[in-house]
Amino acid sequence: MNLEQFIENFADLFDETDPDTIKATTQFKELEEWSSLVALSVIAMIDEEYDVEFRGDDIRGSNTVQDLYDRVQSRVE
Amino acid sequence: MAKITFHGVGIKAMSACVPVEIVYNKDLGYLIPEEEIEKTINNIGIEQRRIAADDVMASDLCFKAARQLMADNDIDPGSIDVLLFMSQTADYRIPATSCLLQHRLGLPRETMCFDITLGCSGYLFALSTAFAYASMEGINRVLLLDGETFSKIVNRRDKVDWPLYGDAGTATLVEKGDYGESTFMLNTDGSGENVLKIHAGMRNPITADSCVEREQEDGNIRNDLEVFMDGMDVFNFAISKVPKSIKQLLKETGKTIDDVDYLIFHQANRFMMDFFVKKLKISPDRVPYCIHKYGNTSSASVPLTIASELAGKLDGVHEVMLSAFGAGLSWGAAIMQMRDCHVSPVIEY
Numbered sequence: 001m002n003l004e005q006f007i008e009n010f011a012d013l014f015d016e017t018d019p020d021t022i023k024a025t026t027q028f029k030e031l032e033e034w035s036s037l038v039a040l041s042v043i044a045m046i047d048e049e050y051d052v053e054f055r056g057d058d059i060r061g062s063n064t065v066q067d068l069y070d071r072v073q074s075r076v077e
Numbered sequence: 078m079a080k081i082t083f084h085g086v087g088i089k090a091m092s093a094c095v096p097v098e099i100v101y102n103k104d105l106g107y108l109i110p111e112e113e114i115e116k117t118i119n120n121i122g123i124e125q126r127r128i129a130a131d132d133v134m135a136s137d138l139c140f141k142a143a144r145q146l147m148a149d150n151d152i153d154p155g156s157i158d159v160l161l162f163m164s165q166t167a168d169y170r171i172p173a174t175s176c177l178l179q180h181r182l183g184l185p186r187e188t189m190c191f192d193i194t195l196g197c198s199g200y201l202f203a204l205s206t207a208f209a210y211a212s213m214e215g216i217n218r219v220l221l222l223d224g225e226t227f228s229k230i231v232n233r234r235d236k237v238d239w240p241l242y243g244d245a246g247t248a249t250l251v252e253k254g255d256y257g258e259s260t261f262m263l264n265t266d267g268s269g270e271n272v273l274k275i276h277a278g279m280r281n282p283i284t285a286d287s288c289v290e291r292e293q294e295d296g297n298i299r300n301d302l303e304v305f306m307d308g309m310d311v312f313n314f315a316i317s318k319v320p321k322s323i324k325q326l327l328k329e330t331g332k333t334i335d336d337v338d339y340l341i342f343h344q345a346n347r348f349m350m351d352f353f354v355k356k357l358k359i360s361p362d363r364v365p366y367c368i369h370k371y372g373n374t375s376s377a378s379v380p381l382t383i384a385s386e387l388a389g390k391l392d393g394v395h396e397v398m399l400s401a402f403g404a405g406l407s408w409g410a411a412i413m414q415m416r417d418c419h420v421s422p423v424i425e426y
Contacts, residue, residue, distance in 0.1 A: 056308075
């Protein structure tokens with residue numbers, strides 16, 4: 001898996017946030033559009049695209065998009 | 078592995094009853110910022126829910142549904158051998174609510190009655206129990222009543238749970254007859270006990286303190302007698318287990334998703350069900366939803382969806398699949414050939 005594609009998949013989950021503003025260093029919970037429902041779509045995206053079971057604690061324990069990516073990558077078979 | 082197959086038993090009739098009071102999610106401004114309400118409604122797919130009055134219990138909704146079923150199908154109360162009541166919101170801790178319903182419905186004293194309790198997956202497990210009893214020598218008819226009033230155990234200032242849950246009671250009549258094969262596959266993972274839980278009970282005894290509302294995670298308000306749910310973990314659990322359990326059941330029964338005329342999901346939330354539909358590549362017109370009208374009615378949601386969306390549509394022979402998941406953690410799927418199942422339209426209490 002690569003980071004660029006992951007960021008693109010992540011940015012696709014937002015309706016109103018400009019995809020260009022989302023970088024690896026973005027503190028995603030600070031995004032205005034971030035909500036518990038977007039969190040569910042992150043879990044769904046990670047299941048679909050990477051076949052990784054992502055838990056609530058994974059979201060809670062991540063701050064940046066890079067953090068999410070690192071957690072997914074460590075579990076990709 | 079709990080894979081169970083039945084022959085010669087099936088569902089003769091179904092009915093459902095919901096409270097008359099409608100609560101609209103657009104009025105949740107006190108709980109959710111106004112600008113997020115519409116988005117929340119679109120995501121969870123719940124516009125309105127039915128909420129039981131203070132003096133209306135799950136057993137009352139089931140009682141009325143059962144009366145309707147018996148009237149519509151000309152069922153003699155004396156012909157019912159077993160009465161099962163599946164609920165997480167029973168009338169009392171002692172005695173079992175099924176006993177009260179036996180008396181109220183005028184069933185004979187020879188009727189075997191007991192309660193079953195589980196999570197939102199409960200209907201599937203209870204239905205497999207009904208099928209099992211109906212398969213036994215000496216039993217012809219089993220009346221399964223599945224009802225929930227989560228409005229009584231969810232705090233109105235809990236923004237995870239309150240927008241989701243609604244109340245309903247249902248009745249399902251199972252009997253011996255010329256029915257095709259039914260297969261259930263039922264699963265459990267108790268390591269997930271904390272994902273969906275009411276804290277106070279026997280292990281954590283109920284005291285005056287249990288009734289004190291406190292601010293919990295993310296500003297949600299709740300006391301220890303009310304439901305806690307980790308939405309993200311439930312979601313993760315469901316998306317990782319539900320599609321797999323359906324595919325496994327199809328494989329075990331030698332069927333494909335195209336053989337399924339109707340797939341009825343536990344109505345957890347719309348976003349989740351849409352995800353399953355996409356993942357299973359099943360045509361959406363075979364997946365009835367009633368969540369927009371009634372919300373998540375916990376274990377009652379599968380039979381409620383059938384009563385709400387399939388009334389009059391189950392004449393003849395149909396291959397019907399049921400899928401549910403919930404607290405425990407607990408999940409499963411069932412596939413059955415339904416034959417001339419009479420479904421009464423939803424009534425109000």
